[in-house]
Amino acid sequence: MRPENQAGPRLVSGLTGRIAGQFVAALGLYTIVMILGILFGGIFYTSFTWRGNELLYRLAHFCLDYFFLVIPLAWLSGALILFAFFWRRTLSYIEAVALASERMAAPTAEPIRLPAPLFGVESHLNLARENALRSAMLAKEAEQRKNDLVVYLAHDLKTPLTSVIGYLSLLRDEPSLPAEARARYTGVALDKAERLEELINEFFEITRFNLSRIELTPCRVDLTRMLEQVAFEFEPVFRQKQLHCRLQLPARMEAVCDIDKIERVFDNLLRNAASYATPGSEISVTGSTDDAGLLLQFENPGPTIPPEKLSRIFEQFYRLDTSRASSTGGAGLGLAIARQIVEAHGGQISASSQEETVRFTVWLPAPAGQQEKAAPARPEDPAGRPAPSGADSPHPQAG
Numbered sequence: 001m002r003p004e005n006q007a008g009p010r011l012v013s014g015l016t017g018r019i020a021g022q023f024v025a026a027l028g029l030y031t032i033v034m035i036l037g038i039l040f041g042g043i044f045y046t047s048f049t050w051r052g053n054e055l056l057y058r059l060a061h062f063c064l065d066y067f068f069l070v071i072p073l074a075w076l077s078g079a080l081i082l083f084a085f086f087w088r089r090t091l092s093y094i095e096a097v098a099l100a101s102e103r104m105a106a107p108t109a110e111p112i113r114l115p116a117p118l119f120g121v122e123s124h125l126n127l128a129r130e131n132a133l134r135s136a137m138l139a140k141e142a143e144q145r146k147n148d149l150v151v152y153l154a155h156d157l158k159t160p161l162t163s164v165i166g167y168l169s170l171l172r173d174e175p176s177l178p179a180e181a182r183a184r185y186t187g188v189a190l191d192k193a194e195r196l197e198e199l200i201n202e203f204f205e206i207t208r209f210n211l212s213r214i215e216l217t218p219c220r221v222d223l224t225r226m227l228e229q230v231a232f233e234f235e236p237v238f239r240q241k242q243l244h245c246r247l248q249l250p251a252r253m254e255a256v257c258d259i260d261k262i263e264r265v266f267d268n269l270l271r272n273a274a275s276y277a278t279p280g281s282e283i284s285v286t287g288s289t290d291d292a293g294l295l296l297q298f299e300n301p302g303p304t305i306p307p308e309k310l311s312r313i314f315e316q317f318y319r320l321d322t323s324r325a326s327s328t329g330g331a332g333l334g335l336a337i338a339r340q341i342v343e344a345h346g347g348q349i350s351a352s353s354q355e356e357t358v359r360f361t362v363w364l365p366a367p368a369g370q371q372e373k374a375a376p377a378r379p380e381d382p383a384g385r386p387a388p389s390g391a392d393s394p395h396p397q398a399g
Helices: 004-045 056-063 065-104 116-173 179-211 223-233 235-240 259-276 334-344
Strands: 219-222 243-250 254-256 282-289 293-301 348-356 359-365
Touching: 004 065, 056 065, 065 116, 065 223, 116 179, 179 348, 219 223, 219 259, 223 235, 223 243, 223 259, 223 282, 223 293, 235 243, 235 259, 254 259, 259 282, 259 359, 334 348
Parallel strands: 243 282
Antiparallel strands: 219 254, 282 293, 293 359, 348 359
16 A cells, blocks of 8 residues: 555544543543542541531441442443543544545535644645645646647648648649649648648547557567667658757667557657757667666757646647647647556656757666666766766667
């Protein structure tokens, strides 16, 4: 059980212990007072000469005659009164917590207030209330972004479709068009059809993300060779945008992972870098290994991402470029899916941006039985990042 999930039971058990301790202390104090009362009563009784008809004398004499009956009954009566008092207080606390718990079903911005002895429970419930409100807000924002994207995509499907139909109709209706014009119109129709395919793929991407669950089929793979292959497949994209990809990886980086899904993570990160990198710049992918796992960094020059946007970059349906007319980015799912896949492998993914540089860091745990063979950890630079290994990388660079 996670520590935060144990906080509620610990608070309740602590409160129960305090009430029980208070009851025992009150009962002990009552017992001491009763013993002192008996002692002082005996002294008072023997200090005077009594007549036989005084009410106090007759009462004291009765108590002496039935001492072993009256005293236990008196003590038991007082104990029952104390128990009823503390039991009623406990019930009032339980009622207050129950009412507060009912509010958790539909939490509001108003904080929960409980009696002072329930301060710990109050803090725990308010923390849960804030988390519930935050989760509801994030879910609502994600749903709204998804709905907006669906509306935008549905609207934008009309533009390329209209162009494809228009140019194909023109080619059909004008058989005497010059070859140059026919080739130009065909090229435009093909470009619009490819854009239409991208938009349709985004619809499928949204559906798959909402309906599918990450199920892994792990096997042993060399991530160095995988990254070389993925980077090679991106060469046409890099060439079109005048980008160069430089790989600085160990000769071999073994991992136990789902090949298709990890390849998709690398694909999404390189596609994101190609979309937002400064034209004519260099995208670098560096890697290192240590006893704990594998570390990969995808870095590209580009506009510095503000902290408020950087903190949301892995949210589903979130895009840095919110312009509908922009050709960069897709449905805003690539990085969200990448995080989901990496975390499903027991790893971590993070993003940082400073000085016109954007960096994504992926950490994956080392495969079982590989820890002894893993290379020693590389020294870190002053910024705390692993030093690149380009100088001693024995494999060819892709770009």
